[in-house]
Amino acid sequence: MNRLAGAQKGFSLGSTIQSETKGIWMWCVPHPIFKDFVLVLLDTEGLGDVEKGDRKYDSKIFTHTVLLSSALVYNSMGTINQDALDKLKYPFITGELTELIKVRTGDIQDQEGNFSTYFPIFIWAVRDFSLELKIDGKMVSADGYLENALRLKTQKSSEDKEYNELRNRLRMYFGKRKCFVFDAPTDSRKQLKELEQLTDDRLNEDFVSQSTLFCDYIFKNAKAKTVDITVNVTGHRLGELAKLYTEALNSSNVVCLEEVVVSLAEKENRIVIQEATKYYEDRMKTMVLPTDTLNQFLDVSSQYEDEARKIFLKRSIKDKDQKFLLEFMVSFGVVYKSARSFL
Structure with missing residues (x-):
């Protein structure tokens, strides 16, 4: 996030066991590529903060993030595994994102199919990745790694149905998906606590190059946010949308996009x-x-x-x-x- 802002420090990196970010933090900087545009960075607290222990709150934070963003970055450590997917299960399955968001008023069937029009690019960032990108002995891209993790099983049992449910939702809601894997920024545990002070020449070379590719992708592919497809979101409109979403979630627990x-x-x-x-x-x-x-x-x-x-x-x-x-x-x-x- 700090690299997207072109800064050494800003969003806290959190070097202790206690989570740093609470709610949603915002940072606005001039867009590095598109003139007259602003890059708005939203840093949210992670899903499942043990100090809060409030899944419903997690779902509301997640809903805000999805609706305000044109690119959603989801972090996991080490690998894309079932535990990382399970963290997404609450907002998408147990917490039913579909119960928090409606596209239109009224009891209209199959509104979920329209969500991808309103939802952002989904980017899975796998941190401290140390494995080879190989499946069945063949090299794959990071995107292929993600798509393999989201591949559906032939449904023969209730377990298969449960396995497929979240993956189906992710594929349906996020039509555009991307994956990046990152080496650890440094091999030194001591340096990990001092990342905000470390210049690129003191970080792992692969991590620096991977971070550059990640930033370039976001700069070029995260388009200006729109609502209802045609309405561009200006700074003033972003503030109004944040208030409208908050009011809707706090009063009725449902955001009707229409x-x-x-x-x-x-x-x-x-x-x-x-x-x-x-x-x-x-x-x-x-x-x-x-x-x-x-x-x-x-x-x-x-x-x-x-x-x-x-x-x-x-x-x-x-x-x-x-x-x-x-x-x-x-x-x-x-x-x-x-x-x-x-x-």
Whole structure:
């Protein structure tokens, strides 16, 4: 996470048995590749913190992370094994992520199939990996290693059904999956406690190169976050979404993505109405009144109105029935009437 931020330190690395991160921590930095974009890093506490022991809380943290992210990185140590998969079982199976998220209102069947449209890239990061990437004597890529771990069994028993259930969910929810394996950053136990002070030349060469590949992949493949496919998430909208998700989970324990988009559009469009109207007001204040003729006033006013309308149309979201455009025109009409009264 610190490497993604281009920093030596920031998110605590936690060199003791006690977990460092509680809740979700955020760090925003300029995107290293795409101009005018910001890289928002969310560091969440791990699943199954023994000090908290609250699985329902874990599910809510996980739900927030999935919905706010365009790339989700899941860490495990050593290997991709059943224990690492079992940690995902609670939010996906026992905690039923499908009970915390709905795509649309109403009792609509098979909503799970639509989740992959809203869910981020899934990246499995295997830390301190020391084995050979071989399956049945043949070399495989890290991605092949992950896909083999998610391979389904021929279902002949209840045990096979349970084995397949989580893997089915992961494959269905995350259409785009990626895996990276990392050597230990250093072979020295003492140095592990001082990672924040160690420069790359004091770390394992393979770890440094693997970390570079990992960062490059995220920079290039984690696209700008969208909601409802078409709405780009700005900084302000990210804050609003975080509040809407929190309110929904705390009040009803369910996030309806359709309702969240409607609420976001309501708040955003009213802000745009105010800003576009103010733009018109400010422009009108620059006009020297009274004008020589009424037509001169109308021409200039019409020009400023067009500019304000373009601002509204460019920044408004999900206004299919033009409800907010009508509100803007009514608001604009009041300002226009006020301006004419000074003629």
